Amino acid sequence: MSADFTSVRNHNERAVFEAVQSHADRYPGLAHNPELLADVACVALNRLAPRYIRHEVDFVFYLSERERGDSERQLLDAVEYAFGFVQARTAMRARG
Template sequence: MSADFTSIRNHNEQAVFAAVQDATDRYPGLADREDLLADVACVALNRLQPRYIRHKVDLAFYQTERERAEHDKAVADAVDYAFGFVQARTAMRARA
């Protein structure tokens, strides 16, 4: 019998994906580039400590309000950084 690990996921993924979508109006040069938005999400996720959960309620139950606020800020900071990073790399490639 083998274990089923399909219910395990990184809690940051959905938060980052939503934050990337919400920030696209601030980055019009990237907003319509799905490939670059995926790059932004990857860069942002790599800046965050993974938080693996099986059920969303698992983390919500154990986090304090302060921890939730810190997480939200960390996600926002990582996404802002990632947009800047991808935007700069895209501009460098266009000049080359």
């Protein structure tokens, strides 16, 4: 019998995607470009340690309140950095 791994996912993916969507309006040069928003999500995810889960409750159950708060701050910092990074790279390409 083989194992079914289809329910395994990185918790940060959904959280980063939501954060990128909710912060996009602050970056008008990127907000309406789906390709650049996907780049922002990739940069942010690459700055975060993966948190693999099968069910959302797994993430909530196994972390302390402090760890959840730290994780949220790290996620928001990564998204903020990613927007700045992609915005700067886009501006450099436009000039070059």
